[in-house]
Amino acid sequence: MDSEQLNAREKTFSVAPMIDWTDRHCRYFHRLLSRRARLYTEMITSAAILHGDRDRLLGCDPSEHPNAVQLGGSSPSELAEAARIAESYGYDEINLNVGCPSDRVQSGRFGACLMAEPDLVAACVEAMKSAVRVPVTVKCRLGIDDQDTGAPLDMFTAKLVEAGVDALVVHARKAWLKGLSPKENREIPPLDRERVHRLKETFPDLPVILNGGLGSLEEALPHMGGLDGVMLGRAAYRTPAILRDVDLTVFSDPTPPLPYDDVIAKMHEYACAQAEAGVPLHHVTRPMLGLFHGEPGARQWRRLLSVDMQRPDARPGLLLDAYSRIRSDPGRVAA
Known part of the structure; x- marks a missing residue:
């Protein structure tokens, strides 16, 4: 990878992909507040890219870089083609959603339910890696339903490392696919950020980025020492002015924020x-x-x-x- 791409020594700060929120207008606005934060699209299914209005789905302003597109899907061949198309629109990273718990996503066999199929996720990563030159990353949870968050998460991660994944973004909660709504899945399952730190210790060469419940830069920064980055979602959207502090605080960039x-x-x-x-x-x-x-x-x-x-x-x-x-x-x- 070149200096613009993810690597184990680069600390990152990113705004999480959020359905109905992080559209192209939001990303343009957020870029005015921070020059360095990595900006993600909403999740876009591979089928939508292959069969839908690509300009509407993938269109982005040149100012957005560094940016990432988040894909949803479970077909290695479809995801590879969607990743190739997304790369042609200029995105700097392809991210696979393995964390969304909604019923609609489960019915399509993608999102968090894929944590039960690590071999399939690894095959998807391998296919996308073969199709693009930009980094391919995965965003996941600690586990699903009654799944243990110890050995199964390590095994899941090991499969992805073997497949060549460039980074792992971990929402530090389990996803309950039965009985909880997507909103409840963001609030009710307890946070276990220490498990994310232990995952990094187990896989020291894999960039690991923490997501989940981080309400401010002050809350997020202590995790930067042991991890490779942090990702804020609703806090960055609801109180976007916090992005004005990111360049100096996270990246030591002294350039004043745009007035x-x-x-x-x-x-x-x-x-x-x-x-x-x-x-x-x-x-x-x-x-x-x-x-x-x-x-x-x-x-x-x-x-x-x-x-x-x-x-x-x-x-x-x-x-x-x-x-x-x-x-x-x-x-x-x-x-």
């Missing part, structure tokens, strides 16, 4: 371009709702974005108007 004035100006310019393509304004502004969380004007900002910009006739200028209104707050938002 809010510039972030809003660039998002307005982007919204104008998207409006020309027929994209409703609220699709662009939705990931911006929590930008000023905890600051004066935050409630007004959320209201303006969630109400005014939902109108069918909403135009991009409303974004500048909303920002101007909260900037006039006596407490002012930080620059």
